Amino acid sequence: MKISIRNAEKDDIEGIMSIEHESFHTNIAENSDTFLERIETFSHGFLIIVIEGEIAGYISSELWDYSENIDTGKFVLGHSIAETHRNDGKELYISSIAVLKKYRGKGYGNALFSELEKHITCKYEIASIILIVSENWHAAKSIYEKNGFRQVHVISGFFDDENNSDAIVMRKNRSN
Numbered sequence: 001m002k003i004s005i006r007n008a009e010k011d012d013i014e015g016i017m018s019i020e021h022e023s024f025h026t027n028i029a030e031n032s033d034t035f036l037e038r039i040e041t042f043s044h045g046f047l048i049i050v051i052e053g054e055i056a057g058y059i060s061s062e063l064w065d066y067s068e069n070i071d072t073g074k075f076v077l078g079h080s081i082a083e084t085h086r087n088d089g090k091e092l093y094i095s096s097i098a099v100l101k102k103y104r105g106k107g108y109g110n111a112l113f114s115e116l117e118k119h120i121t122c123k124y125e126i127a128s129i130i131l132i133v134s135e136n137w138h139a140a141k142s143i144y145e146k147n148g149f150r151q152v153h154v155i156s157g158f159f160d161d162e163n164n165s166d167a168i169v170m171r172k173n174r175s176n
């Protein structure tokens with residue numbers, strides 16, 4: 001099987017949106033303008049995995065100014081990356097990750113996550129990595145816990161899904 005991980009380009013948007021719609025509740029799926037702005041603003045932080053020519057998964061991120069205190073307003077879904085991203089920011093915020101259903105459970109989510117972390121930390125000086133995850137997304141939580149993230153905050157009722165689920169804010173501090 002031919003598998004590669006590379007930076008996303010604007011022409012990949014259709015494949016990325018298919019994954020987004022398959023993966024998230026309609027109320028919380030983000031729109032194509034949000035993804036295109038992420039690709040345009042910080043393409044280094046946006047990776048896709050391609051399997052036999054098909055876009056099978058993506059991971060997107062931005063760089064924030066680091067602050068030990070957590071500003072929950074920055075996590076708003078669909079926010080403009082242009083307003084939050086700082087090229088010299090020391091905190092890597094993983095804004096989203098998803099894999100097409102037929103490819104899940106085969107290690108591709110883990111691969112995307114590890115590749116992004118490696119890719120960014122060798123180019124940028126990162127003090128901390130932060131993300132939010134729904135209390136109900138067990139596969140995602142498992143990836144994060146395995147990679148050394150710990151819960152630092154809960155935003156109650158954050159997700160506008162059928163359970164109005166809480167968002168768990170997870171963070172990993174880096175020593176370099």
Ligand SMILES: CC(C)(COP(=O)(O)OP(=O)(O)OC[C@H]1O[C@@H](n2cnc3c(N)ncnc32)[C@H](O)[C@@H]1OP(=O)(O)O)[C@@H](O)C(=O)NCCC(=O)NCCS
Nearest residue numbers: 023097098099104105106107108109110137138139140142
């Ligand atoms: C989260 C997601 C990207 C993971 O991708 P994946 O390719 O299936 O993940 P992997 O196969 O690399 O597995 C990652 C870990 O999750 C575990 N896992 C996979 N499916 C699971 C499930 N349904 N329940 C619990 N753990 C699960 C795996 O065992 C693995 O842990 P391990 O390495 O300790 O065995 C994928 O499930 C997905 O797209 N989910 C919907 C979107 C989503 O929830 N995104 C997260 C946003 S924060």
